[in-house]
Amino acid sequence: MPILANIYRLGIKELWSLARDPIMLGLIVYTFTVSIYVAATAMPETLNKAPIAIVDEDGSPLSGRIAAAFYPPHFKTPAMISLADMDAGMDAGDYTFVLDIPPDFQRDVLAGKSPAIQLNVDATRMSQAFTGSSYVQQMTMGEVTEFIQRYRGTAALPVELAMRTRFNPNLEESWFGSLMELINNVTMLSIILTGAALIREREHGTIEHLLVMPVTPAEIMLAKVWAMGLVVLLSAGMALMFVIQGWLHVPIGGSIALFLAGAALHLFATTSMGIFMATLARSMPQFGMLAVLILLPLQLLSGNSTPRESMPVFVQDLMLAAPTTHFVALGQAILFRGGGLSVVWPQFLALAAIGGVFFTIALNRFRKTISQMA
Numbered sequence: 001m002p003i004l005a006n007i008y009r010l011g012i013k014e015l016w017s018l019a020r021d022p023i024m025l026g027l028i029v030y031t032f033t034v035s036i037y038v039a040a041t042a043m044p045e046t047l048n049k050a051p052i053a054i055v056d057e058d059g060s061p062l063s064g065r066i067a068a069a070f071y072p073p074h075f076k077t078p079a080m081i082s083l084a085d086m087d088a089g090m091d092a093g094d095y096t097f098v099l100d101i102p103p104d105f106q107r108d109v110l111a112g113k114s115p116a117i118q119l120n121v122d123a124t125r126m127s128q129a130f131t132g133s134s135y136v137q138q139m140t141m142g143e144v145t146e147f148i149q150r151y152r153g154t155a156a157l158p159v160e161l162a163m164r165t166r167f168n169p170n171l172e173e174s175w176f177g178s179l180m181e182l183i184n185n186v187t188m189l190s191i192i193l194t195g196a197a198l199i200r201e202r203e204h205g206t207i208e209h210l211l212v213m214p215v216t217p218a219e220i221m222l223a224k225v226w227a228m229g230l231v232v233l234l235s236a237g238m239a240l241m242f243v244i245q246g247w248l249h250v251p252i253g254g255s256i257a258l259f260l261a262g263a264a265l266h267l268f269a270t271t272s273m274g275i276f277m278a279t280l281a282r283s284m285p286q287f288g289m290l291a292v293l294i295l296l297p298l299q300l301l302s303g304n305s306t307p308r309e310s311m312p313v314f315v316q317d318l319m320l321a322a323p324t325t326h327f328v329a330l331g332q333a334i335l336f337r338g339g340g341l342s343v344v345w346p347q348f349l350a351l352a353a354i355g356g357v358f359f360t361i362a363l364n365r366f367r368k369t370i371s372q373m374a
Helices: 002-019 022-031 034-041 061-068 082-089 103-111 128-150 174-206 206-209 217-247 257-281 282-298 313-321 323-336 341-373
Strands: 052-056 097-101 116-121
Touching: 002 022, 002 174, 002 217, 022 034, 022 061, 022 217, 034 174, 034 217, 052 061, 052 082, 061 097, 061 103, 061 128, 061 313, 082 097, 097 128, 103 128, 116 128, 128 174, 174 206, 174 217, 174 257, 174 282, 174 323, 217 341, 257 323, 257 341, 313 323, 323 341
Parallel strands: 052 097
Antiparallel strands: 097 116
């Protein structure tokens, strides 16, 4: 009981210290509100209101069908322009795509020839150019194929591929971006808060006060872990309910409580990492540089940005020792696919084991650092 009381009181001290730090409070608010909103809406990978113009040199029913295929929300209503206005419009940035349908296009198609349609793309708008060019090609080929079948009365194939998109039927990038940014921010903020708390005590000289008190290094470390972990956990829960569900209207497939339970295990590992990094750094600038070197591979190689299956086998095996890999897996399973404990229990066990190892390593390093100071 005295040990638990010491851990509790030291944790309350950490919370009061954080409450008096406006910079850290501002970082917490920004990380779980504006940062999530920007990640969800700033650079969508899906096409949205792309400006397109069509040069119809054929004037046939087929060219009219192609022009009518482009409509919001993927594209703006097509602007019908002349061939002489095409270059000027592209140079001025008025259009991202200009589709030039040549003369006698319908006649050549019905004659069995292979006429070419020219697609001009403004590649300076990268996010729209790469995604939109494939959209335009698929939609154009779809209209031409349907027109030929109806005109010639060609029988439909006995087998047709029907695509069904699960968990995100409209392929809304904001759904994926907001939830993955939340997972990234949980990792980042837990490391920063715990590391900054230890470095702040060292810079202010309060760590020496703790050394003369009847508390052990394990109690000091556990206090920082539960206090900073609790702040991040509550912030993540509020971000899920008010920012992601309320502000961005992103549906959550599974149990928020189960996700927060997994996040708590993840925080046990990442807060220990933050304390370990703080024992290596001598100042906040050094800690910041060290955090960048650690956070970038943790986030980029965890399966958050790209699938782990596309990475080299060596990297996949190596990242199994990182808590972010298992946290991303359980987050996607719960929040996107509605998975329960029967699905994510391997990730829970992995996070508990990794957290125990990281806590032991950080505690040994913390004891050595305190002994050197004493």
